[in-house]
Amino acid sequence: MKALEICGGKTLSGTIRIGGAKNSAVALIPAAIMSDDKVTICNVPEITDTDVLCEILDYLNVQVNRASESLVIDSSKLENKKIPATLSNKLRASYYFMGALLGKYKKVEISFPGGCPIGKRPINLHLKGFEALGAKVTSKGDTYMISAKELKGANIYLDMASVGATINIMLAAVKASGITTIDNAAKEPEIVNVATFLNNMGAKIVGAGTSTIRIQGVSHLHNCFHEVIPDRIEAGTYIIAGAMCGNHLKVDNIIPEHLEALLSKLQEMGVDLEIGQDYVIVNHRENYRGVSIKTLTYPGFATDLQQPFCSLLTMCHGKSTVEETIYENRFMHIPYLNQMGAKIKISKKVAVIQGPTKLLGTEVEATDLRAGGCLVLAALIAEGTTRIKNAEHILRGYEQIVEKLTNVGAKIEITEI
Numbered sequence: 001m002k003a004l005e006i007c008g009g010k011t012l013s014g015t016i017r018i019g020g021a022k023n024s025a026v027a028l029i030p031a032a033i034m035s036d037d038k039v040t041i042c043n044v045p046e047i048t049d050t051d052v053l054c055e056i057l058d059y060l061n062v063q064v065n066r067a068s069e070s071l072v073i074d075s076s077k078l079e080n081k082k083i084p085a086t087l088s089n090k091l092r093a094s095y096y097f098m099g100a101l102l103g104k105y106k107k108v109e110i111s112f113p114g115g116c117p118i119g120k121r122p123i124n125l126h127l128k129g130f131e132a133l134g135a136k137v138t139s140k141g142d143t144y145m146i147s148a149k150e151l152k153g154a155n156i157y158l159d160m161a162s163v164g165a166t167i168n169i170m171l172a173a174v175k176a177s178g179i180t181t182i183d184n185a186a187k188e189p190e191i192v193n194v195a196t197f198l199n200n201m202g203a204k205i206v207g208a209g210t211s212t213i214r215i216q217g218v219s220h221l222h223n224c225f226h227e228v229i230p231d232r233i234e235a236g237t238y239i240i241a242g243a244m245c246g247n248h249l250k251v252d253n254i255i256p257e258h259l260e261a262l263l264s265k266l267q268e269m270g271v272d273l274e275i276g277q278d279y280v281i282v283n284h285r286e287n288y289r290g291v292s293i294k295t296l297t298y299p300g301f302a303t304d305l306q307q308p309f310c311s312l313l314t315m316c317h318g319k320s321t322v323e324e325t326i327y328e329n330r331f332m333h334i335p336y337l338n339q340m341g342a343k344i345k346i347s348k349k350v351a352v353i354q355g356p357t358k359l360l361g362t363e364v365e366a367t368d369l370r371a372g373g374c375l376v377l378a379a380l381i382a383e384g385t386t387r388i389k390n391a392e393h394i395l396r397g398y399e400q401i402v403e404k405l406t407n408v409g410a411k412i413e414i415t416e417i
């Protein structure tokens with residue numbers, strides 16, 4: 001097991017360059033196999049989640065050439081065989097092979113995906129979407145067999161604006177005959193990035209980024225060159241770090257519009273921000289005011305930033321509240337923050353934070369990726385050393401976190417325990 005050891009109390013200054021978006025890249029990599037020619041994806045983050053997807057490509061006999069942040073994917077010799085649990089349960093995004101393989105070969109066999117343990121995460125909407133397109137879904141244990149004689153465009157209404165279901169249905173519909181409409185589609189920027197990629201390969205998708213997406217089926221997808229958008233959650237995490245202990249910390253290579261909900265909360269709280277075209281400069285200030293947040297689908301406050309944000313709220317004066325509406329179990333970081341000295345009570349979906357409180361370094365555990373992000377931030381301002389066990393969760397989604405934080409003045413190391 002890996003652990004991150006952080007000696008708190010340092011000021012962060014300098015520039016952190018944000019990498020490609022995890023939640024975009026993890027959909028683009030499976031989507032790439034839909035092309036009949038080689039495709040190139042650049043700005044792919046170097047995180048373990050993208051490594052695992054490349055392992056799955058390798059297993060399917062897809063050729064992948066990786067040169068730092070670029071991937072060239074050639075699926076001309078793909079073998080469409082069952083993706084076993086040992087691969088699929090290493091991450092959530094393995095489920096995108098369902099839509100991609102079904103869309104291209106009309107058949108896929110794959111075990112249930114993995115992912116962070118943040119509550120029940122069913123895939124019923126994905127499966128209902130595939131069925132609406134004419135596929136037959138059967139399951140045995142945790143393995144799904146999905147196949148279709150023909151995929152035909154359909155009108156699909158999502159009961160929830162699910163990111164995964166929107167992308168998966170888009171993938172399955174790209175080569176279906178006729179027109180597919182997805183209503184109540186998720187609007188996250190990662191969905192727009194995936195739709196643009198598919199369109200660059202010859203798909204005909206309009207409306208991505210709105211709640212209605214229309215897909216006109218095509219028979220052939222060709223080569224393309226595509227860039228992953230900047231990771232708004234990585235950016236948000238470091239902007240929060242800057243609010244906690246930054247002195248002219250520049251978070252660079254970002255799209256500030258993707259972070260509006262966070263930036264406006266930070267301003268409400270009294271954080272000193274300079275918002276540029278593709279960067280934010282942030283300075284720590286004293287006497288932040290407590291605020292209330294409620295997680296929502298995009299463009300609301302991102303659930304993936306809720307956990308890191310809680311660390312900052314421990315510094316605010318008075319009462320802050322955090323309501324989690326997307327996942328049923330995304331407060332696993334709270335007992336650890338309390339162990340470090342925070343005063344947080346949870347009542348059902350709401351965490352109430354009383355501040356300011358002084359945090360002290362101790363031994364804690366990253367129960368999931370963003371809980372890990374939260375604890376890294378808490379450790380940066382804690383007195384003494386914090387050891388965060390289970391750091392593998394953090395490395396799944398934060399690219400070169402040790403190097404990026406060290407470069408701006410943090411004292412952080414990774415150890416094997």
Ligand code: EPU
Nearest residue numbers: 023092093120121122123124125126162163164326327369
């Ligand atoms: N849901 C269903 N049925 C479905 C699909 C989703 O009930 O068929 C529910 C889920 O149980 C959850 C809610 O809908 O309560 C949201 O799920 P969604 O499908 O939108 O999330 P996801 O696609 O599984 C992606 C990101 C998450 C991020 C969410 C919300 C990937 C690989 N994961 O998950 O990222 O929290 O969208 O923005 O893209 C993370 O990066 O830490 C992370 C968890």
